[in-house]
Amino acid sequence: MRADARRNRERIVAAALDLFAEHGAGVSMEEIAQEAGLGVGTLYRHFPDRRALVEDIATGTLTALRDHVRAGADEAVSRWEVLVGVVRYCAGQPLALITRFSDASPKSETRSRLVHEIDALLADIVEQAQREGSVRDDLTPGQIVGLINVAVCRPGARADDPLATVILDGLSTASTRRGS
Amino acid sequence: MRADARRNRERIVAAALDLFAEHGAGVSMEEIAQEAGLGVGTLYRHFPDRRALVEDIATGTLTALRDHVRAGADEAVSRWEVLVGVVRYCAGQPLALITRFSDASPKSETRSRLVHEIDALLADIVEQAQREGSVRDDLTPGQIVGLINVAVCRPGARADDPLATVILDGLSTASTRRGS
Amino acid sequence: MRADARRNRERIVAAALDLFAEHGAGVSMEEIAQEAGLGVGTLYRHFPDRRALVEDIATGTLTALRDHVRAGADEAVSRWEVLVGVVRYCAGQPLALITRFSDASPKSETRSRLVHEIDALLADIVEQAQREGSVRDDLTPGQIVGLINVAVCRPGARADDPLATVILDGLSTASTRRGS
Amino acid sequence: MRADARRNRERIVAAALDLFAEHGAGVSMEEIAQEAGLGVGTLYRHFPDRRALVEDIATGTLTALRDHVRAGADEAVSRWEVLVGVVRYCAGQPLALITRFSDASPKSETRSRLVHEIDALLADIVEQAQREGSVRDDLTPGQIVGLINVAVCRPGARADDPLATVILDGLSTASTRRGS
DNA sequence: AATGAATGAGCCTTCATTCAT
DNA sequence: AATGAATGAAGGCTCATTCAT
Numbered sequence: 041m042r043a044d045a046r047r048n049r050e051r052i053v054a055a056a057l058d059l060f061a062e063h064g065a066g067v068s069m070e071e072i073a074q075e076a077g078l079g080v081g082t083l084y085r086h087f088p089d090r091r092a093l094v095e096d097i098a099t100g101t102l103t104a105l106r107d108h109v110r111a112g113a114d115e116a117v118s119r120w121e122v123l124v125g126v127v128r129y130c131a132g133q134p135l136a137l138i139t140r141f142s143d144a145s146p147k148s149e150t151r152s153r154l155v156h157e158i159d160a161l162l163a164d165i166v167e168q169a170q171r172e173g174s175v176r177d178d179l180t181p182g183q184i185v186g187l188i189n190v191a192v193c194r195p196g197a198r199a200d201d202p203l204a205t206v207i208l209d210g211l212s213t214a215s216t217r218r219g220s
Numbered sequence: 221m222r223a224d225a226r227r228n229r230e231r232i233v234a235a236a237l238d239l240f241a242e243h244g245a246g247v248s249m250e251e252i253a254q255e256a257g258l259g260v261g262t263l264y265r266h267f268p269d270r271r272a273l274v275e276d277i278a279t280g281t282l283t284a285l286r287d288h289v290r291a292g293a294d295e296a297v298s299r300w301e302v303l304v305g306v307v308r309y310c311a312g313q314p315l316a317l318i319t320r321f322s323d324a325s326p327k328s329e330t331r332s333r334l335v336h337e338i339d340a341l342l343a344d345i346v347e348q349a350q351r352e353g354s355v356r357d358d359l360t361p362g363q364i365v366g367l368i369n370v371a372v373c374r375p376g377a378r379a380d381d382p383l384a385t386v387i388l389d390g391l392s393t394a395s396t397r398r399g400s
Numbered sequence: 401m402r403a404d405a406r407r408n409r410e411r412i413v414a415a416a417l418d419l420f421a422e423h424g425a426g427v428s429m430e431e432i433a434q435e436a437g438l439g440v441g442t443l444y445r446h447f448p449d450r451r452a453l454v455e456d457i458a459t460g461t462l463t464a465l466r467d468h469v470r471a472g473a474d475e476a477v478s479r480w481e482v483l484v485g486v487v488r489y490c491a492g493q494p495l496a497l498i499t500r501f502s503d504a505s506p507k508s509e510t511r512s513r514l515v516h517e518i519d520a521l522l523a524d525i526v527e528q529a530q531r532e533g534s535v536r537d538d539l540t541p542g543q544i545v546g547l548i549n550v551a552v553c554r555p556g557a558r559a560d561d562p563l564a565t566v567i568l569d570g571l572s573t574a575s576t577r578r579g580s
Numbered sequence: 581m582r583a584d585a586r587r588n589r590e591r592i593v594a595a596a597l598d599l600f601a602e603h604g605a606g607v608s609m610e611e612i613a614q615e616a617g618l619g620v621g622t623l624y625r626h627f628p629d630r631r632a633l634v635e636d637i638a639t640g641t642l643t644a645l646r647d648h649v650r651a652g653a654d655e656a657v658s659r660w661e662v663l664v665g666v667v668r669y670c671a672g673q674p675l676a677l678i679t680r681f682s683d684a685s686p687k688s689e690t691r692s693r694l695v696h697e698i699d700a701l702l703a704d705i706v707e708q709a710q711r712e713g714s715v716r717d718d719l720t721p722g723q724i725v726g727l728i729n730v731a732v733c734r735p736g737a738r739a740d741d742p743l744a745t746v747i748l749d750g751l752s753t754a755s756t757r758r759g760s
Numbered sequence: 761a762a763t764g765a766a767t768g769a770g771c772c773t774t775c776a777t778t779c780a781t
Numbered sequence: 782a783a784t785g786a787a788t789g790a791a792g793g794c795t796c797a798t799t800c801a802t
Contacts, residue, residue, distance in 0.1 A: 079767040206363045259784040439788040619763040
């Protein structure tokens with residue numbers, strides 16, 4: 041039964057992820073439970089609170105992102121490729137959630153820490169990319185990380201989002217735009 | 221009497237604007253009425269519905285923005301200055317509201333129309349700016365408008381927002397960055 | 401409408417009093433509202449909380465009792481008559497409430513204070529009664545007050561409750577019982 | 581296996597007794613099971629119902645009391661001593677339970693029968709005590725039993741409860757109080 | 761037989777909306 | 782026309798009870 045419980049937990053998270061992504065943070069616990077094919081009680085057995093559920097999803101999403109960035113940082117490819125990989129990864133996720141949630145709940149300690157970790161990792165990568173000459177160096181790494189966040193952490197962001205493309209393109213030194 | 225009514229309506233809108241900007245979209249009708257110094261009944265005399273109130277605020281904000289952009293377009297200054305003016309104007313508004321509302325309600329016809337109008341006006345200005353040589357032309361006007369929107373229509377955006385600065389700077393041909 | 405509101409508040413208290421007395425403290429807010437012929441919302445307009453309602457009832461009942469005891473203390477009759485009057489008064493009330501509530505909620509400051517006030521008033525009266533010779537003096541006033549409380553503050557206590565009679569009788573020096 | 585089952589049943593009853601006595605009747609089945617070191621399922625194997633559990637506890641407590649009273653009645657000591665023994669016995673039990681439960685559930689047939697049996701036994705003893713001259717005879721045995729119940733069946737009653745002492749003392753003819 | 765996960769009715773509470781004054 | 786009291790649907794959460802393992 042441990043297996044069953046775990047599966048149910050996963051179902052809940054998946055359902056919540058879907059519903060939040062599609063209908064915003066206003067979705068009711070009942071709806072989430074229903075989408076997961078379970079009773080409310082089960083949902084509350086796994087998460088003591090609505091906040092706990094939201095927190096778990098946000099934390100989970102952010103942790104996965106952090107781990108992805110870390111993994112990317114360790115790969116033996118150019119820093120530029122790493123950055124592009126991160127953007128692509130984010131675009132494949134319903135990261136919109138993170139943005140949406142940040143209004144509602146008072147962002148836990150854990151969540152803030154994760155966000156900072158991710159930003160720090162990204163800033164490192166950007167800095168190295170600047171040194172390797174693939175990213176323009178007239179902006180600070182912090183500014184560039186800000187741009188990446190905006191490009192990627194918006195509701196509705198997608199892999200082929202023109203905005204992401206534009207921003208990435210605008211950061212690259214490889215760009216041959218501009219008469220020059 | 222008519223004057224009184226108008227004043228009440230304005231008070232309501234102002235109160236709602238303040239509260240939404242400060243405490244998010246969760247504010248109750250009662251709170252809004254109270255902030256306006258009125259009873260709920262009076263609020264409902266002016267707005268049949270919560271949706272109507274929100275819609276009115278969003279529409280009003282967007283209409284003002286459109287008018288501002290139009291007025292800017294008619295001024296005899298460089299298109300670049302017009303763009304900078306638009307960004308500054310937006311930054312002074314609690315435009316965050318627009319973003320916040322866009323999640324909740326299913327954006328009315330009117331609202332979509334206004335957004336399109338604004339984007340079209342901006343695109344025109346951008347195109348002219350590209351012709352006058354003040355904005356880089358390796359991006360389509362549409363892409364650039366997208367960037368401007370992102371820079372400006374986020375919760376918490378401000379006039380001195382580094383991101384806005386960065387994006388504007390990135391769009392300008394005047395920039396001396398990049399060895400060139 | 402002020403009048404209406406007041407009447408509704410009174411209806412709520414009366415309904416709660418009835419239901420608590422009859423079915424115990426487990427009665428739901430919905431049931432209370434229904435008994436009062438009102439919607440739940442109205443109940444919550446008058447009492448922010450279940451606790452607030454319970455507290456209000458308990459406090460009201462105890463305040464009335466205290467005032468009654470005080471008034472009795474000021475009357476120019478024998479202290480014995482005052483005691484009998486108090487017992488009769490209590491027996492006419494659904495004082496059972498007080499007892500029942502004392503388990504459930506963590507008895508507020510106000511409530512404790514009222515209980516102490518009442519006990520102190522009664523102890524004074526008892527002491528004077530002992531001096532006037534109408535109450536046996538081989539028990540301390542405190543013990544006697546304890547007996548009175550028990551006689552009177554039980555679920556189901558009534559004016560003609562034999563137990564109250566017995567205890568009063570047992571306290572009186574007038575009793576000619578006991579062969580002597 | 582049978583032994584195991586019996587032990588579990590006893591654990592459940594003991595746990596419930598403890599928790600009810602300490603935290604009131606609001607304790608959940610889950611908590612009881614946990615206190616007993618068992619799963620809820622096991623609890624429900626032994627008691628089909630919450631009512632069944634409560635009933636069992638009440639019945640058990642009352643049966644034990646009845647047996648104790650019967651045993652006392654058969655002893656070759658003065659009836660007065662028997663009465664004192666009963667009061668002491670009760671005071672050692674969390675008899676408060678009985679009182680608390682009497683509000684909630686509609687007291688079963690069995691329970692009413694036991695209460696009547698006990699009262700009848702006590703009334704007999706009191707009557708004999710009156711004949712033996714140790715208990716005042718200006719009250720009916722029924723009234724005296726009522727007093728004893730009140731002295732003893734209250735939440736928080738203890739062996740050295742001043743009220744019990746006072747009442748017992750008040751019933752005794754041995755008392756030297758009152759000038760006489 | 762024991763376990764604890766799942767269930768869902770029911771409770772407390774909030775808030776958009778209506779309506780009597 | 783303004784007010785704020787009344788309404789009740791709906792949401793979050795608990796807990797007695799059932800059931801799969």
